[in-house]
Amino acid sequence: MKHLGKTLTVMAALLAGGAAMAADKPKVGAAVYGLNAEFMQIWANALQQHPAVKDGLVDLTIFDGRYDALVQQEQFETMITQGFDAIIFVPIDIEAGATAVENAADAGIPVFGSNTRVNSDLLNAYVGSDDVQSGYMEGKFVLDKIGCTGNVVIIEGPIGQSAQIQRFEGNEKALAECPDVKVLEQQTANWSRAEAQKLMENWLTAHPGEITGVIAQNDEMALGAIEAIKAAGLNVSDFAIAGIDGVTDALLAVKAGEMASILQDGGAQAQGALDLALKAINADYQPMSPIWEKYPEMGWNDGADKEYNVPWTPVTTENVDGLLAERQ
Incomplete structure (x- = not known):
């Protein structure tokens, strides 16, 4: 799969927020419902290719929830015990995941939803598609x-x-x-x-x-x-x-x-959520992912919004070859 590239604005962002982060590298966990199928593998790969991860500015751990709400709950407990600075959550169950979010919030750890939703008012923000x-x-x-x-x-x-x-x-x-x-x-x-x-x-x-x-x-x-x-x-x-x-x-x-x-652009969902998590950790941070330029209609808005909607792209005979080329 083609790795997401950096842009000049990414390098500028490094100057704005990167130095402080490098001094005390934040720990971010991503709790995803399961990694057996290709879509969530695409999501996870994009998260690992985020410029902040590739530049060593954040310590990222991806947890495989194995399609089990109880497993995801236990992974949240591990991240809370180990003092993670932020969590990205892709829940298997819209209701069962609420307890995990509540426990993280009680521990002062911000949680950002991506791809699938959890029924909780304590979620800091959500990046997904309609x-x-x-x-x-x-x-x-x-x-x-x-x-x-x-x-x-x-x-x-x-x-x-x-x-x-x-x-x-x-x-x-x-x-x-x-x-x-x-x-x-x-x-x-x-x-x-x-x-x-x-x-x-x-x-x-x-x-x-x-x-x-x-x-x-x-x-x-x-x-x-x-x-x-x-x-x-x-x-x-x-x-x-x-x-x-x-x-x-x-x-x-x-x-x-x-x-x-x-x-469904899982890469944009994953990288957008990480940008929001890093903004919550460091108020001076500026988004490093190119997805904000790819989808200008989504609007970064200084990371202040509760919802970020990644557009759908219907696959057609006209665009399918280009989409396939991106997977090589």
């Missing part, structure tokens, strides 16, 4: 392709995670515009390609010749559905299939005309 919007976008693609008629299945993310909740809200918004479309099946595959393949295999058997659309709440699950369709000897082009994230295999599938995808 999952309701992406759920609507993918749902609308599928429904438009099948002409607002027919039968669809919905493959959901982990039940209780904010992305699952909000993307389903967007799915429902799109479905409300097509009252003649029937949802034959709806079940979680926990962001897993393998689980989604098994689900789709079962659904193709239970509803032979009836499924016309697949709304998968992430790319991995859309790809699993495609594998099941191919294994059943069916033509992928007979189905409207959409996912979310823009992982590499999904970009290739879009190029092949097998599905639609929406790129």
Whole structure:
């Protein structure tokens, strides 16, 4: 994957905040829900490529939550005990993560959300993308392709995670515009390609010749559905299939005309959250990540906002080659 480069403004930022940080290197932990799949690997890699990390100005530790809220809670306890200066949180569960945030706040450690949400007023700020919007976008693609008629299945993310909740809200918004479309099946595959393949295999058997659309709440699950369709000897082009994230295999599938995808810029979410964390540690710090120039509409605003919304990028035949080139 291509590393994010520095710019002249990054070097200027080093002068503004870097010297103080280098004298007493801050410790920042990133508690992510799981690192098995490519999207969160992209997120974590981008965090490690943040200019402040590469220049040795911050001591960064990334914790793999193993898709378990209890594991994430224990990792927060470790960071609190070890006196981390700030925490970036990508929770597996919107409600269960609130206790971890509260414990960190009680210890005086600021917590910054990224990618997925936690239901807590104690979060210092959040950097992510509007999952309701992406759920609507993918749902609308599928429904438009099948002409607002027919039968669809919905493959959901982990039940209780904010992305699952909000993307389903967007799915429902799109479905409300097509009252003649029937949802034959709806079940979680926990962001897993393998689980989604098994689900789709079962659904193709239970509803032979009836499924016309697949709304998968992430790319991995859309790809699993495609594998099941191919294994059943069916033509992928007979189905409207959409996912979310823009992982590499999904970009290739879009190029092949097998599905639609929406790129979620996990790198911007990760690096934006780290800039905010470093600002909380050192008031003189200026953002070093180039993502603020990439998305000027997001607006740094001296790190004072509670919400930073990273835009979605629909993957198209026109931009897919460029997106694939960035992964090399």
